[in-house]
Amino acid sequence: MTADEQSMRRVTAIRNGTVIDHIPGGMVLQALQIFNVDGRHSNPISLVMNVPSRKLGTKDILKIEDRELTQEELDRLALIAPMASVSIIRNYSVAEKLSIQIGDEMINVAHCIYSNCISNAEREPLPHRLKVLKTSPMTLQCHYCGRIQNLDRLVNNLL
Numbered sequence: 001m002t003a004d005e006q007s008m009r010r011v012t013a014i015r016n017g018t019v020i021d022h023i024p025g026g027m028v029l030q031a032l033q034i035f036n037v038d039g040r041h042s043n044p045i046s047l048v049m050n051v052p053s054r055k056l057g058t059k060d061i062l063k064i065e066d067r068e069l070t071q072e073e074l075d076r077l078a079l080i081a082p083m084a085s086v087s088i089i090r091n092y093s094v095a096e097k098l099s100i101q102i103g104d105e106m107i108n109v110a111h112c113i114y115s116n117c118i119s120n121a122e123r124e125p126l127p128h129r130l131k132v133l134k135t136s137p138m139t140l141q142c143h144y145c146g147r148i149q150n151l152d153r154l155v156n157n158l159l
C-alpha cells in the first residue's frame with residue numbers, strides 16, 4: 001500500500017458511527033437534510049460524491065462519526081435513497097448492517113408539494129402523510145389531497 005492509499009484510508013475509515021452507502025449520485029446533501037444534520041453543530045462528517053456504481057450509475061456515500069442512526073431515522077431516507085445500505089461501525093468494524101425499510105406511508109418526512117393542500121394550511125396542524133403507491137420508481141401520493149408528488153420538488157419540502 002502506498003502512503004497515499006494509507007492516508008486515504010485514514011480519512012475514510014471511522015472508529016464509531018454510521019456509514020450510508022448507495023445513495024444515488026448527487027443526493028447526499030438531501031440525505032443530510034433528512035437527518036437534520038447541519039454543518040454548525042454536528043459530529044465529523046465525510047461525504048463522497050458521484051463515485052461510479054454498478055447498481056446506480058453514480059452513488060454518494062455518507063459517513064457520520066459518533067452517531068448511530070436509528071432505524072426510524074434511516075427509514076426517512078426511503079424518499080431519496082430506498083436502495084441505501086447502512087453499516088453501524090463500532091471500533092473500526094461493522095457491528096450491524098441495516099437497510100431502509102419502506103412502509104405504506106411516510107409520515108412527517110416532507111410536506112405535500114401543492115401549496116393549496118389542506119395539510120399546508122397553518123391553522124390545520126395535520127401530520128404530513130404521503131402514501132407509498134410504488135417503490136420502483138418511488139411514487140408518493142398525498143394522503144389529504146390525493147395528488148401524486150413530484151419527487152424533485154418534494155425534496156425541497158423536507159421537514
Ligand SMILES: [Zn+2]
Binds near residue numbers: 112114117142145146
Ligand atoms: Zn396534498
